Amino acid sequence: MAQKEYLQAKLTQFLREDRIQLWKPPYTDENKEVGLALKDLAKKYSDKLECCENEVEKIMEEIRCKAIERGTGNEHYKTTGIATIEVFLPPRVRKDRKNRLETRLHITGRELRSKIAETFGFQESYIKIVINKKQLQLGRTLEEQGVTHNVKAMVLELKQSEEDTRKNVQVEEDEQNEAKLKEKRIQRTKRGLEILAERAEMAVDPETTPYLDIANQTGRSIRMPPSERKALVLAMGYHEKGRAFLKRKEYGIALPCLLDADRYFCECCPELLDTVDNYAVLQLDIVWCYFRLGQLECLDDAEKKLNLAQKCFKNCYGENHQRLVHIKGNCGKEKILFLRLYLLQGIRNYLSGNGEVACDYLSKAHQLFKELYIDPTKVDNLLQLGFTAQEARLGLRACDGNVDHAAAHITNRREELAQIRKEEKEKKRRRLENINSLKGMGYSTHAARQALHQASGNLDEALKILVSNPQMWWLNDSDPQTNNCQESPSQESINQLVYMGFEAVAAEAALRVFRGNVQLAAQTLAHNGGSLPPDLQFSAEDSSSTPSTSPSDSAAASSASTDEDMETEAVNEILEDIPEHEEDYLDSTLEDEEILIAEYLCYVENIKSATKKN
Numbered sequence: 089m090a091q092k093e094y095l096q097a098k099l100t101q102f103l104r105e106d107r108i109q110l111w112k113p114p115y116t117d118e119n120k121e122v123g124l125a126l127k128d129l130a131k132k133y134s135d136k137l138e139c140c141e142n143e144v145e146k147i148m149e150e151i152r153c154k155a156i157e158r159g160t161g162n163e164h165y166k167t168t169g170i171a172t173i174e175v176f177l178p179p180r181v182r183k184d185r186k187n188r189l190e191t192r193l194h195i196t197g198r199e200l201r202s203k204i205a206e207t208f209g210f211q212e213s214y215i216k217i218v219i220n221k222k223q224l225q226l227g228r229t230l231e232e233q234g235v236t237h238n239v240k241a242m243v244l245e246l247k248q249s250e251e252d253t254r255k256n257v258q259v260e261e262d263e264q265n266e267a268k269l270k271e272k273r274i275q276r277t278k279r280g281l282e283i284l285a286e287r288a289e290m291a292v293d294p295e296t297t298p299y300l301d302i303a304n305q306t307g308r309s310i311r312m313p314p315s316e317r318k319a320l321v322l323a324m325g326y327h328e329k330g331r332a333f334l335k336r337k338e339y340g341i342a343l344p345c346l347l348d349a350d351r352y353f354c355e356c357c358p359e360l361l362d363t364v365d366n367y368a369v370l371q372l373d374i375v376w377c378y379f380r381l382g383q384l385e386c387l388d389d390a391e392k393k394l395n396l397a398q399k400c401f402k403n404c405y406g407e408n409h410q411r412l413v414h415i416k417g418n419c420g421k422e423k424i425l426f427l428r429l430y431l432l433q434g435i436r437n438y439l440s441g442n443g444e445v446a447c448d449y450l451s452k453a454h455q456l457f458k459e460l461y462i463d464p465t466k467v468d469n470l471l472q473l474g475f476t477a478q479e480a481r482l483g484l485r486a487c488d489g490n491v492d493h494a495a496a497h498i499t500n501r502r503e504e505l506a507q508i509r510k511e512e513k514e515k516k517r518r519r520l521e522n523i524n525s526l527k528g529m530g531y532s533t534h535a536a537r538q539a540l541h542q543a544s545g546n547l548d549e550a551l552k553i554l555v556s557n558p559q560m561w562w563l564n565d566s567d568p569q570t571n572n573c574q575e576s577p578s579q580e581s582i583n584q585l586v587y588m589g590f591e592a593v594a595a596e597a598a599l600r601v602f603r604g605n606v607q608l609a610a611q612t613l614a615h616n617g618g619s620l621p622p623d624l625q626f627s628a629e630d631s632s633s634t635p636s637t638s639p640s641d642s643a644a645a646s647s648a649s650t651d652e653d654m655e656t657e658a659v660n661e662i663l664e665d666i667p668e669h670e671e672d673y674l675d676s677t678l679e680d681e682e683i684l685i686a687e688y689l690c691y692v693e694n695i696k697s698a699t700k701k702n
Contacts, residue, residue, distance in 0.1 A: 089382075090435075090438070090439065090687075090688070090691060091691060092147070093385075093439045094438055094439060094441060094443070094691065094695075095137070095139065095143070095144070095147055096147050096150075096151070096441075097439060097440050097441030098137065098441040098443075099133060099144065099147055099148060099151065100151065100441070101441045102133055102136070103151070108129070109155075110126070110148065110151060110152035110155055111152060111155040111156045111159055115129070115152060116152060116156065120156055122149060122152065126145065126148060126149065126152065127145060129148065130144045130145035130148050133148070157188065158172075158238070161188065161190075161237075161238070162237075162238075164190075165237045169192065169193075170190050170191065170192055171190070171191060171192065171193050171235075171236065171237040171238075171239075172188050172189070172190055172237060172238055173188070173189045173190075173191060173200075173235075173238075173239055173240075173241050174186060174187070174188055174189075174238065174239070174240045174241065175187045175188070175189050175204060175208070175241050175243065176240060176241065176242045176243065176383050176385070176386050177208060177243050178243055178244070178245040178340075178381075179381065179382040180245075187207075187208065189203065189204065189207060189241075191203060191230070193229070193230040193231045193235060193236070193237075194229055194230070194231060195229065195230060196226065196227060196228065196229055196230075197217070197224040197225050197226040197227065197228060197229075197230065197233065198226035198227065200217065200224065200230060200241075201215065201217055201224065201226065204217065204241070204243060208243070210243070210245065214245065214246040215243055215244065215245050215246065216243075216244040216246070216340075216344060217241055217242070217243060217244075218241070218242045218244060218343065218344075218347070218386070219233070219235055219239055219240070219241045219242075220233075220234060220235075220239065221347060221350070221374075221387070221389075222347060222351075223344055223347060223348075224241075240385075240386050240388070242381075242383050242386040244340045244343060244344070244381075245340060246340065246341075277326070277329050277345065277662065278348075280660075280662035281321075281322055281325040281326060281329070281662055282322070316355075316356055316357060316360070319352050319353075319355040319356050320352075320353075320356050320360070322348075322349075322352040323349045323350075323351075323352035323353040323355075323356065323366075323370075324349070324366060325349075325662065325666075326345045326346070326348040326349035326352065327345075327346065327349040327366065327369075327370050327373070328665060328666055328667070329345045329662065329665055330342045330343070330345030330346040330349060330373065330377075331373060331665075331673065332665035333345060334373060334376070334377065337380075339377050339380045339381045340381065342377050343374075343377045343378070343381065346370065346373055346374050346377055347374070349370055350370060350374065353366075353367050353370065361400065362400065362403040362404070363403065363404060364404060365400065365401060365404045365405070365422075365425070367400055368396070368397040368398075368399075368400030368401050368404065368425070369397075369425060369673055371393040371394065371396050371397040371400070372394075372397050372425065372428050372429060372432065374387075374393060375387065375390050375393050375394060375432050375436075376428065376432065378390070379432065379435065384435075384436065384439060385439075390432075390436050391436060394429060394432055394433050394436065397429055398429060401425065401426070401429075405419070405422065409422070418486045418487070420460075420485040420486045420487070420488060421482050421485050421486050421671060421674040422674060423456055423459065423460055423485070424456075424460060424485070424674055424675075424676055424678075425674070426452075426456060427453050427456040427457060427460060427678075427681060428681065430449045430450070430452040430453035430456065431449070431450070431453040431681055431684060431685060431688075433449040434446045434447075434448075434449035434450035434452075434453060434688055435684070435688055437449060438450075438688055438691060438692060443692055443695040446688070446692050447689075447692040447695075450685060450688050450689050450692060451689075453681070453685050454685050454689060457678060457681065457682060457685055460485055460678060461678070462480075462481055462484050462485070462489065463489070466480070466484055466489065466491050466494075467480045467481065467484070469491050470483065470484070470491065470494060470495060470498070473495055475495070475498050478669055478672070478675050479498045479669070480494070480498075481675055481676075481677070482498075482669075482671055482674060482675055483495070483497050483498040505670070515545075518545070519540065519545060522536070522540055522545070522547045522550065523536045523537060523540065525547060526539065526540075526547075526550065526551065526554065529551075529607060529608065530602065530605035530607055530608045531554055531608070535554065536550070536554075539551075539553045539554045555611050555612075555615055556615065576600070577596055577599035577600060577604050578604070581595075581599050581604055581606050581609075582595050582596050582599065584606050585598070585599070585606065585609060585610060585613070588610060589618075590610075590613050590618055591618065594613060594618055594619050594620065595609065595613070597620055598610075598612055598613050598620055601620065
């Protein structure tokens with residue numbers, strides 16, 4: 089299959105260089121049938137490539153037919169507005185995996201999915217459509233999603249077609265159930281990550297409540313604006329979930345997760361993406377996933393993604409990895425990323441007909457493979473010392489295969505991480521205590537978090553910020569402890585403020601704004617000369633009309649436990665796939681890479697042999 093793609097790309101390249109248009113005479117007659125000149129051209133190119141003439145002629149006829157079909161489609165689109173979509177079917181569909189489907193662009197994604205399912209024999213609920221590296225949204229029209237004439241659409245299948253399972257009813261039912269479970273897993277992934285991302289900004293007890301945090305290459309938390317932190321947590325969370333599916337070779341489920349990760353990474357500031365290697369690793373994983381699905385042709389910008397990964401690695405690690413060596417002391421483990429990069433660049437160039445360039449990249453990948461290969465007996469030696477296989481591989485690659493140095497490296501890293509985690513947990517605990525202190529003064533969790541963020545965690549400074557900006561109190565949240573409003577302040581509270589020297593009218597207004605909290609009302613009146621600031625005066629009127637608790641609140645509580653159980657399940661499913669080792673993405677046995685390097689080096693060697701004969 090790979091050799092056919094290479095041959096097709098090479099013939100297309102020859103046709104461009106010779107400015108030959110196969111859809112015109114003498115290669116195509118007036119009835120759009122093949123002309124005799126095609127056979128002579130096939131003979132010329134087969135001699136040039138040292139290939140079978142019949143095979144070259146067959147591929148050139150495929151190119152000719154596709155060109156005619158495309159031209160006919162273009163004319164049809166101009167006159168009728170009916171677009172053509174090139175549909176790439178799953179790998180199990182051995183014949184005619186690439187098909188053309190006509191449709192109008194004002195239909196919805198759901199209608200297109202239904203049309204694809206009906207045309208190609210899939211069950212509609214068990215396929216996903218990817219166009220322009222994005223999942224097709226079912227509720228929006230194709231035009232709204234940027235779908236155009238001649239676009240490529242890739243079909244991801246969650247189960248086999250009914251036709252393949254009709255012989256065995258039980259098998260069919262099992263596969264339907266499996267597909268439903270996969271779809272539920274995708275939805276739970278989304279919900280679980282959203283919960284964990286929200287918790288990253290909430291006041292949660294690190295001892296009892298799981299949450300996701302962003303750390304640098306040494307393992308310490310990174311401070312950043314809440315909006316960016318949430319986008320980054322979601323991006324990295326989806327990436328880890330996608331990587332978990334990649335490890336299990338569930339590429340059809342992995343790809344939507346990886347594409348969602350890419351979308352959230354794009355919401356982060358460009359400066360951040362240039363300083364972390366996560367985004368570069370994601371680009372490699374996306375290209376790898378398309379390749380393993382046998383749909384690399386659908387990824388028009390594979391070269392762009394690989395170049396972007398290379399640029400990100402350079403920005404993050406420094407020229408010749410000097411920044412990485414400064415931070416970590418070595419770059420042995422990260423070489424595995426470059427092996428994957430060179431391998432994918434080699435494969436992409438080979439499939440594009442660039443044999444010499446492919447050979448260079450594959451040779452680089454092969455050289456790195458030899459450097460990174462680990463003697464199994466050395467791994468066994470470290471296992472006997474109580475280390476895990478993953479720690480052993482990472483340690484040996486960091487220490488150039490020296491067992492003693494690797495053992496010391498792993499031990500030191502364990503101790504460093506334990507200390508860092510202890511310090512980070514203490515920081516989280518102090519932050520929670522500070523938030524609770526501010527909540528005890530009457531401020532909402534949201535206001536307390538924002539003030540502490542502005543004050544870099546200093547409680548006294550945060551309190552000054554809140555006192556100087558009483559409108560921040562209005563940054564309320566769903567915390568029932570800070571939402572216990574009252575229709576009108578008690579006379580006793582008003583008298584307390586009057587006794588402090590404030591006027592009764594101002595005291596009542598302040599108590600309405602702060603919902604009866606005497607301490608906050610007094611602080612604000614004192615800070616503003618005995619009256620409310622203008623931007624809070626409207627709130628005094630609004631708070632008096634605040635509705636009481638809805639009768640339906642108690643009914644809603646009956647489903648709270650069920651929702652909580654579902655959320656716990658979603659979170660636990662995410663946490664199961666978050667690797668314990670922070671360098672899990674750098675660990676690989678290289679078994680798949682070894683096979684692919686050997687396979688594609690064999691292909692390029694065949695090209696070299698044919699070239700020498702010429």
